[in-house]
Amino acid sequence: MAALTPATPATPATPLQFSGLDAEDITTLDDSTAPTTPDGSSSFSPNLRPQDDDAGYLNVSSLSAALAAAAPAVRNVCFIGAGFVGGPTAAVIALHNPHIRVTVVDKDHTRIRRWNSKHPPIYEPGLNDILRVVRDGSTATKGDAAARQPNLIFTTDVATCVREADVVLIAVNTPTKERGNGAGSATDMAAFEAVTAMVARHASPGAIIVEKSTVPCRTAQLVQDTLALHRPGVEFQVLSNPEFLAAGTAIKDLQHADRILIGSSNTAAGHKAATALASVYASWIPTERIITTNVFSSELAKLVANSMLAQRISSINSIAAVCDATGADIDEVARAVGADPRIGSKFLKAGIGFGGSCFKKDILSLVYLAETLVLPEVAQYWRAVVEMNEFARNRLVTRVLRCLNNTLTGKKVTVLGFAFKKDTNDTRESPALDIIHALAKENPREIAVYDPLCTAPQMAEQIGRYAGTDVLKSNGGPVVVYTDVYGACHGSDAVLITTEFDEFKNGPAEVEAQLEVSSGAAGKLEGTPDNQVVSADDSAAAVDGQLAASLNPVPPCEEDCPECQAEEDSAADKKNDEPQSHRKARLDWTKVYYDMNSPHWVLDGRGVLDISVMEKLGFRVESIGRQSGLARKSFPPKNYR
Ligand SMILES: NC(=O)C1=CN([C@@H]2O[C@H](COP(=O)(O)OP(=O)(O)OC[C@H]3O[C@@H](n4cnc5c(N)ncnc54)[C@H](O)[C@@H]3O)[C@@H](O)[C@H]2O)C=CC1
């Protein structure tokens, strides 16, 4: 298929305006101080030259006009990287653009096999329902609408998919570099660079290349240079379109994105490419939420957004420590402070700190950028956010030891929650991993680990990889993974809450309702798949009965499908790789109480428990920055870390 075909003349009717970098500013930077690729390879050395062909500003009104008058027709979109971002984002784009063929390619055959089966490799509320529609299609639909052809394809044939695409979105992993120059803070661009070179070799002339991955500021220039190196004289536009979805709410975030950010070059061709990409999102996102910037602003904005969100968490966690030492209560402080609309109430939940694959690495990427720009004060400012996060994590382990008389020998400790946040089975950088690792060093009789969404093999494998396989019970160590929460709590000396799953709450009845929503029971995917109307509450979109009946069947698994085998193996306790249908009911804390050892310690690392209710049941509760009845009585409080 040919690359992007404009439906209308190349230059939009309304002259596009664009905010480019000031040429003088750019040229004052010195190549030698700018960030380079971790391995210092020349193809990714930044070439800090000013953009030519300054085309002014692309703002909301000119974008709207361009979309209405001259949106170039996008017919074929290719995502490279079938991960947490690539899979769900491609699915939602396909859902809202039945006329676009969306392919998702990955070098990982297992991942692709799973995306093409009833065992998608990631769990996100509502994702399965959308996948069923766009990957499998339907024969007939509600309201006499036409049958829907599948328009989402998962494959490992990277070269073909890139060649056929009008728009190529690179969504591969960009972790922190582990070795060599910049290790521990610079971004490891190995996967991104490899994919860029491959795209450069195979993309059709005129294709739009999009950075979906989170990348260091000025990467677009490096992509452009790579393209020029492999395909001299061929025109490609490079856009930055960072993703803002969060794990556990990916579908809701994509369906109702508060903004779509598109950075492009400061040229008419750049604006045309930005308009083409905007037209894909404009199928369901109001144009006023599509923000256009220069390409480097877009790259940097993504790093800054994550860094500032993480900064709020570290800020509140630092104050939680002050609360513990003063008798103030962190939830009360957060409520009072967050009531100021200039501050806002979100992301002020104190606890054991942030986990996940991105916050830490993106802050560190900003730190590295600042260091390479010789801005040590800026680097130190942001590094402190990560240091405060480590402090918050360590505090829970210190508290466990303090509660259990400074020794875990002969004792059982239960860790509830292994994922880095609720409603996901993503365990990357999960605080639970660090906590289990630290507890294992204290020689306990047992560390019981339970999670409502992670499978037992997944947890065992990751704990083994992180803390060493010696810590696993099967190798004589203390760690046992459970698929039954009551088994995990049985005979325990202290129960720790390390993920904020609703299942662990002891609050009022609405917790049950939340659980139903997040388990996919409440939401509905309304309307026909053709007109793509999706209910407002589609965080857990479920295909309704009528639509479900018309869907084509899920591709059958091979006889030796390992996921089917794993399901069979764990059928006894209803635990498998499709956790959506197996969300557990809220934990019965009374049952836990009668099954654990005195004095019934519960350490709430996520602030999910109503402490007074727990204390009425007889538990002794410790929570970060929150005052237990015991602490309230013993004022002045103990000054502990
Ligand atoms: N996970 C999240 O919630 C978010 C992630 N991001 C960013 O999106 C990017 C991707 O993140 P995730 O989807 O979480 O990563 P991921 O690790 O889940 O997926 C990346 C995929 O890229 C594939 N890949 C790597 N090299 C390849 C190659 N040469 N050819 C083909 N496929 C290749 C891998 O096999 C993997 O399946 C990162 O830059 C991340 O910072 C941005 C927003 C949210």
Ligand SMILES: O=C(O)[C@H]1O[C@H](OP(=O)(O)OP(=O)(O)OC[C@H]2O[C@@H](n3ccc(=O)[nH]c3=O)[C@H](O)[C@@H]2O)[C@H](O)[C@@H](O)[C@@H]1O
């Ligand atoms: O670039 C990314 O990867 C994404 O990173 C975060 O999303 P995510 O890490 O998936 O989840 P968050 O909801 O941000 O939570 C991150 C961590 O902070 C913790 N957290 C969150 C909020 C809070 O108030 N307190 C707190 O400790 C959570 O438990 C979790 O461990 C951002 O919220 C997304 O916008 C961004 O796209």
